[in-house]
């Protein structure tokens with residue numbers, strides 16, 4: 001059992017939890033992920049490591065409630081325990097030799113982009129961060145990003161905070177201002193990563209994206225997380241989750257991630273009914 | 282006791298094919314006491330014991346069968362248990378027809394003695410009547426680690442614990458059992474049996490640390506630093522292989538590992554499971570081994586109207602156990618032999634809609650001694666399918682290989698061993714089971730676990746002596 005030592009509700013359906021897992025905390029590096037199960041018969045949910053405290057032995061993840069599994073996770077509070085937690089899985093984000101970088105986070109993806117930006121900042125790279133959100137209510141981590149970046153641009157789709165527009169608009173602006181990046185690292189919704197990659201391809205800037213296909217075991221056993229990268233099948237859990245954004249077949253992942261849409265909708269509705277019943281009785 | 286000279290085995294009661302293809306309960310129901318004693322009386326107690334040579338772990342077959350014939354079920358179990366840690370499992374899943382039963386003299390004129398069914402009977406009897414618990418061994422003051430809680434790892438752990446070692450098993454998944462838990466379905470190997478075997482190991486003092494991926498959470502070298510004096514790696518076969526034909530990433534195409542893991546480990550067949558699995562109407566399973574049979578029979582139980590096994594050689598060449606092929610046939614699975622997929626067909630929304638197949642003929646024998654399948658030009662046709670399961674084997678998992686300096690592997694990435702005890706190129710590190718041989722069998726993995734445990738014990742005691750006398 002893995003005790004939750006802290007839980008903070010963030011904006012827009014997202015929460016941050018820290019969990020006691022000393023072995024994982026000791027090893028965790030930016031870009032790696034864990035898989036947890038809230039209860040005995042729960043789904044295995046992959047979540048990227050947002051932060052770790054090696055002394056306290058805790059790892060922190062940020063999750064967004066999107067379906068039945070994350071909804072169930074969200075019923076646990078500080079002091080409760082997760083039934084299972086395994087990690088750190090996947091390979092760490094490669095940061096060696098990057099002198100000037102633009103790190104782009106979209107929505108909850110910002111929680112994952114943050115440790116990457118911090119690592120680059122700490123190794124002395126010039127770090128520019130673009131953080132995109134739907135609207136003012138969803139903005140988070142702004143203070144933290146400020147501390148680990150030389151330039152920070154916050155974007156909202158509706159302009160209710162920061163600048164109005166998409167992260168690609170901001171990136172195009174920075175490039176137009178004459179910034180030359182060794183690399184762009186984009187983490188967020190698949191569609192966002194796809195359009196960032198299309199843009200950077202035009203400018204010939206190396207781009208790394210963090211992929212989140214549907215996973216089961218996360219150890220290279222099931223092959224469910226396979227993607228086509230550069231025309232070849234790769235497994236996101238052992239070969240990734242980071243890949244060259246110019247090589248990834250995004251449309252395929254976007255399509256594959258919708259496999260269980262109907263099932264999920266049903267589950268969600270059933271769960272919601274259960275929740276409603278609980279509330280009523 | 283009179284000998285039973287009937288040329289055929291006492292039949293195994295089984296669930297009716299119609300009924301069982303709608304549930305996940307065990308298909309073969311097991312002998313009664315009377316049936317077991319009747320079948321046991323068919324054994325001639327041959328002096329030269331050819332059956333024993335056919336068994337990879339050399340179980341005293343006439344010995345345990347004699348006890349069943351006399352009605353001494355506990356004795357029978359104890360004889361089995363001397364050489365096999367998991368007789369309830371092996372009695373169910375061993376490919377007996379190519380092992381112990383193949384060399385049985387009764388098989389020359391008629392059917393062999395049903396060694397597997399008798400083994401299962403004795404083991405089930407013991408579990409259900411849980412007699413004397415083996416005494417908890419005296420600790421010998423040494424520590425050993427095992428990587429992977431599949432049959433290989435569990436056997437080594439049990440063997441070491443019985444010798445007095447403090448054993449920790451590190452398992453990546455949230456449940457122990459390896460393929461026995463996530464691969465082989467409930468209707469062939471009930472999970473309660475696997476868990477009962479694991480509990481018995483825990484009672485021996487074996488500690489099983491779940492959710493721990495060696496190569497990620499901890500490395501082999503860290504285990505050595507922690508003071509484990511020997512390590513046995515039994516991490517299994519690894520990554521699923523795909524065919525490398527167009528369309529394999531379409532929605533509805535599964536590797537057998539993913540399909541079976543969703544169903545067995547995550548219990549997707551149960552009504553209230555949170556884990557989804559696609560229930561197709563027309564399911565095509567590519568491959569001809571046990572894995573393919575299991576996937577096909579699961580598909581049927583999930584409600585598919587038409588399930589096909591697509592295999593490029595002939596029915597005689599199917600590598601699956603005979604019993605599984607028969608059971609699959611009884612359940613109405615269609616065997617499309619001499620058929621090879623050349624492309625997975627998809628619709629406009631990325632869903633699979635079928636397999637384009639080509640017919641094959643058998644040519645000259647190839648390196649494996651089997652006749653090589655050759656494409657018949659122009660014989661292509663489309664087989665409609667809304668779920669496709671690919672069960673054509675695995676290649677090695679890189680996690681341990683890449684994080685253990687000096688651990689030699691072969692060209693396929695399997696760990697190389699040097700001696701019969703599974704010694705690797707790294708001191709104190711042993712390996713066995715599928716991670717060494719590639720996909721093989723439960724009993725071979727168990728045999729490797731046992732040999733490695735003994736070799737590890739010799740090594741550790743050898744060191745101890747060297748320290749004492751040096």
Ligand SMILES: Cc1cc2nc3c(=O)[nH]c(=O)nc-3n(C[C@H](O)[C@H](O)[C@H](O)COP(=O)(O)OP(=O)(O)OC[C@H]3O[C@@H](n4cnc5c(N)ncnc54)[C@H](O)[C@@H]3O)c2cc1C
Pocket residue numbers: 033043044045046047048049061062063064065066067068069070071108111112211212213214215216241257258260261264265
């Ligand atoms: C390597 C990786 C890192 C991730 N990091 C984060 C993170 O830091 N924060 C965060 O909020 N989310 C993260 N995700 C996504 C998160 O795992 C899914 O949102 C979650 O599993 C959805 O579960 P659910 O049951 O609530 O939703 P469901 O209703 O089951 O599904 C909603 C959507 O989530 C996706 N999804 C469902 N099951 C899985 C699965 N087993 N694996 C991956 N995606 C799935 C699918 O696109 C699906 O359409 C990550 C995913 C991966 C693979």
Ligand SMILES: Cc1cc2nc3c(=O)[nH]c(=O)nc-3n(C[C@H](O)[C@H](O)[C@H](O)COP(=O)(O)OP(=O)(O)OC[C@H]3O[C@@H](n4cnc5c(N)ncnc54)[C@H](O)[C@@H]3O)c2cc1C
Pocket residue numbers: 219374375376428429430431432433434451452453454457458459460461464465493494495496515516517518541571572575602678680681713714715716720721722723724726
């Ligand atoms: C569907 C299916 C049906 C089969 N049917 C039969 C049959 O009828 N008869 C038969 O004899 N054989 C059968 N086999 C083959 C048989 O199951 C295997 O040969 C046998 O299980 C191998 O045992 P093992 O201990 O080497 O590995 P496995 O059973 O694969 O166990 C390996 C364990 O190690 C864990 N692991 C992997 N990597 C790590 C890591 N880095 N750190 C920690 N843990 C790790 C895995 O999670 C797993 O639990 C079948 C196989 C499959 C897939």
Ligand code: SF4
Pocket residue numbers: 335336337338339340342365371372375376377380381382396397400724
């Ligand atoms: S372990 Fe397998 S091969 Fe050996 S006797 Fe039992 S069923 Fe036969």
Ligand code: SF4
Pocket residue numbers: 323324325326327330331332333342343384385386387394396
């Ligand atoms: S070969 Fe057959 S008949 Fe002879 S001892 Fe073995 S099981 Fe009995």
Ligand code: FES
Pocket residue numbers: 214215216217218219220221222223224225226235236237238
């Ligand atoms: S999640 Fe199973 S292989 Fe990657």
